[in-house]
Amino acid sequence: MRLTARARLTLLLTALVLAAGGTLTALTYLLMQQNLRHRSFFIDLDPSGSLPSGTPQPTPPSGQGLRDLADRVEADTLSALLTQAGLALVVVTGLAVVLGWLVAGRVLRPIRAISSTARRLSAENLTERVPVTSPADELTALAGTVNGMLDRIQRGVAERDRILDSQRLFTANAAHELRTPLTTVRTAIDVTLDGHPSRAELLAMAGDIRDAVEHVQRVLDGLLLLARSQAGVGAREPADLAGIAAAALDAARHRVRDLAVHADLRPASVSGEPVLLERMVDNLIDNAVRYNQPDGHLTISTGMADGEAVLQISNSGREISPDEAQALLEPFVHGQGARVRTDGLGLGLSIVRAVALAHRGRLAVTARPGGGLDVTVELPAHLVATADRLG
Structure with a gap:
């Protein structure tokens, strides 16, 4: 036993x-x-003691x-x-x-x-904690360690649930985005082939199918880029956000000619994957132009602040609430969690956030009081460039 x-x-x-x-x-x-x-013993024999008279005296040993x-x-x-x-x-x-x-x-x-x-404790009940007794000793330290471990597990489970919920929503919306053009193709084929279609009807059907295929291709390209961004950065190379932003503005000049563009592009050296960084800036400029208003404005700036490379893009547009601004970071989700059909795919800011996180950076989206958005991306500066500036 x-x-x-x-x-x-x-x-x-x-x-x-x-x-x-x-x-x-x-x-x-x-x-x-x-x-x-080592102790001595003494025996005291007193002949005249209390012995009765006539009694013979004992003989000393x-x-x-x-x-x-x-x-x-x-x-x-x-x-x-x-x-x-x-x-x-x-x-x-x-x-x-x-x-x-x-x-x-x-x-x-x-x-x-x-x-x-x-x-x-269980996966559904992580709220209990071990009582911490006093005075502070090894067992108190053990209880504190266990409580800290439980806090980390609870945060991990909460993050896991959030990611799973986000992935389920993402999968459902991606399936919807892919199902819609496929349904359009099937409907166009069924309607056109129901009878004896003319050449014009066949050409119209071909055009509808081509548009649907292009939409599917854009969705798949966006999903692949999002997955690649979330997988992390491969080989890192020095890059300048100012040069990337200038190239993106030049490529979109035919789309921004109706907007007042203000550019303040100062050197902002980072270390990362240039392809992902270029797509991040392209998506930001594309969103700022796509969701702008007629005769609106677009402001883009780059520079260094507190040892980090900073990219800021502001645009005019419809007025949205702060909650809506945060919802724009989710794939296919716009405006208080509701999906809205636009000429975009709803993946732009999701890809931007994934690229920023892959480069150990941060993304902040803020609703402007008069309408539009302020988007700020902060990325760790390139170490060599930082050392050169300090030298």
């Missing part, structure tokens, strides 16, 4: 007390034996008789010492068993509390 931790601790404490008591008894016996061997008497006294004393010490050791050992059991229970009580709390 396996002994419990409390029983083993009790046996250990009892064994220590028994060993200490046995050692103390043995030392006492040896010291008493040495003391008795000889030297050998005195030695025999001393040996008997020594033997009787040591025997009595062993008897009494043995009884005392038995009593102390019994008390040690009782006190050891109580002390072991007291010492192990916090551990039992930790074990009991752990048994009650």
